[in-house]
Amino acid sequence: MALAQQTPKAHSYDIILIGGAMYGSSIAWWLSRDPGFDGSILVVERDLSFECASTSHTNSCIRQQFSNPTNIQVSQFGAEFINNFQSYFDHDPRVPKIHIQSFGYMYLANTAAGAESLRHSQALQAQMGAGTRHMTASEIQAEYPFYHVGDITAGNHNTVNEGYFDGGTIFDWCKRVAQEKGAEYVQNEVVAMDRHADRIHSVTLASGERLSCGLVVNCTGPRAAQTARMAGLDLPVEPRKRYSFVFDAEQPLARDLPLTIDPSGVHMRSEGRYYLAGCPPDDDAPVAYDDFTQDHSIWQEKVWPIIAARVPQFETIKLINSWAGHYAYNTFDQNAIIGPHHQVENLLFANGFSGHGLQQSMAIGRGLAEFITYGAYRSIDLSPFAYKRIEEGKPFLEKAVI
Structure with missing residues (x-):
C-alpha cells in the first residue's frame, strides 16, 4: 500500500534532513537546542511509522570495547548521555529516567x-x-x-x-522535542537533487515539490547509497x-x-x-x-x-x-561516514554505521549539529570519519566490529 505523502509548509529550508529515524531526529534535536542555531529544519521521512527502519529493529546496546580511540570517545559520551538523559531535556517532568x-x-x-x-x-x-x-x-x-x-x-x-539501554525512548523524545522546538517532519521521499558544481541547490520530493536548501544531510540508513547517487556520488553503503x-x-x-x-x-x-x-x-x-x-x-x-x-x-x-x-553496512571499513563531502560543500553524511548506529547517535548527532552551526566539531573530533578517507584508500581501523 502506498504511503500518504505530506506537503511541506515552505518552499525553502536552511537544513533538509533526508531520513527521520534516529540520526535525522538526533541531529534535528541537537540543532533545535543549540542557541547558536536559528535556521529552519525540514525532516523528510518516507515512512513516519518507522516500521522498517533500522532504528526499529535495533538491539539497543552500547559498549566501550572498541579498538579505535575515536569510537571509544563516542561511546563514552553515549553512556554519559543515557545516564543523564533527563538533564539533557532540561529536567522536563514528562521525560523518563533511563539507564544502562x-x-x-x-x-x-x-x-x-x-x-x-x-x-x-x-x-x-x-x-x-x-x-x-x-x-x-x-x-x-x-x-x-x-x-x-x-x-x-x-x-x-x-x-x-556497557550493556543494554532503552533506545526507543531516546528516539521518541529526540523526535518529539525537535518537533516541539520547530523542526518540521513530513512523510514524503526525496527523489532527486539539483546539483551544480560543488553545491546542492534544491531537492525534489516524490509528491512533486521542489525545495531550495542551504544544507542537506543524508540520514537514510541502508538506503544511503541510493540517496548519494542523486547527487552524483558513490557511497559504499x-x-x-x-x-x-x-x-x-x-x-x-x-x-x-x-x-x-x-x-x-x-x-x-x-x-x-x-x-x-x-x-x-x-x-x-x-x-x-x-x-x-x-x-x-x-x-x-x-x-x-x-x-x-x-x-x-x-x-x-x-x-x-x-x-x-x-x-547500513559500510563495505569499505565497516565504520561511520560522517560530515561534509569534500567536493559538495553543503551535503553532509551520517551513514554507514554497520551496526553501531544507535549507540553512536548521541555523540554523532551532537557533532554534526556543531559542524552545521559553527563549521567545526567542538566536542569530539569526528574528522577521522570523513568521506575523503574512502577516496584516499585509508580505512578507519577498528578491530571490534560485530
Whole structure:
C-alpha cells in the first residue's frame, strides 16, 4: 500500500534532513537546542511509522570495547548521555529516567592471536578510562560458571556503562522535542537533487515539490547509497541482513548473561526474563531495501547449536520471537561516514554505521549539529570519519566490529 505523502509548509529550508529515524531526529534535536542555531529544519521521512527502519529493529546496546580511540570517545559520551538523559531535556517532568543495564559485553577468543588482540584493546580502553578487564578462561569460568570455556584462550569484559539501554525512548523524545522546538517532519521521499558544481541547490520530493536548501544531510540508513547517487556520488553503503532471536530457557541462568560475542560470530545476552541471540547469515550479501524475509534455518542449524555449546543450559530452550533487520553496512571499513563531502560543500553524511548506529547517535548527532552551526566539531573530533578517507584508500581501523 502506498504511503500518504505530506506537503511541506515552505518552499525553502536552511537544513533538509533526508531520513527521520534516529540520526535525522538526533541531529534535528541537537540543532533545535543549540542557541547558536536559528535556521529552519525540514525532516523528510518516507515512512513516519518507522516500521522498517533500522532504528526499529535495533538491539539497543552500547559498549566501550572498541579498538579505535575515536569510537571509544563516542561511546563514552553515549553512556554519559543515557545516564543523564533527563538533564539533557532540561529536567522536563514528562521525560523518563533511563539507564544502562550494565551486564557488559563479553568478548571471547579461541586463538592466541585473538587473545593478544583483546589484550591490546583492553590496554587502550583502560588508558581511556573504560572498565574493561582482560580475563583468562579460568577467571571467566570462576565468575560465570555457566559458560563452556574448554576452547577459550581469553576474554574481555566490562560491566561499567556497557550493556543494554532503552533506545526507543531516546528516539521518541529526540523526535518529539525537535518537533516541539520547530523542526518540521513530513512523510514524503526525496527523489532527486539539483546539483551544480560543488553545491546542492534544491531537492525534489516524490509528491512533486521542489525545495531550495542551504544544507542537506543524508540520514537514510541502508538506503544511503541510493540517496548519494542523486547527487552524483558513490557511497559504499548497502543493506545487509541481520537476524535476532528471543528465546526462553527451561533452565534459566542464575544471573544475567553478558552480551557474549562468541568466536563464531553469534552473540547472545539477557533480555529481561528471556534471552536474545543474533548473527549475520553465512552468505552475507547485500539485500533489497524491502527484504526482511526471515531464514528460519539459521536458528535451527546455526544459532541454537552454537549457543547450546557455549552455555550447556541452553540445550533446552524455546524460540519466542524472531525478526530480520538491516545493517547500513559500510563495505569499505565497516565504520561511520560522517560530515561534509569534500567536493559538495553543503551535503553532509551520517551513514554507514554497520551496526553501531544507535549507540553512536548521541555523540554523532551532537557533532554534526556543531559542524552545521559553527563549521567545526567542538566536542569530539569526528574528522577521522570523513568521506575523503574512502577516496584516499585509508580505512578507519577498528578491530571490534560485530
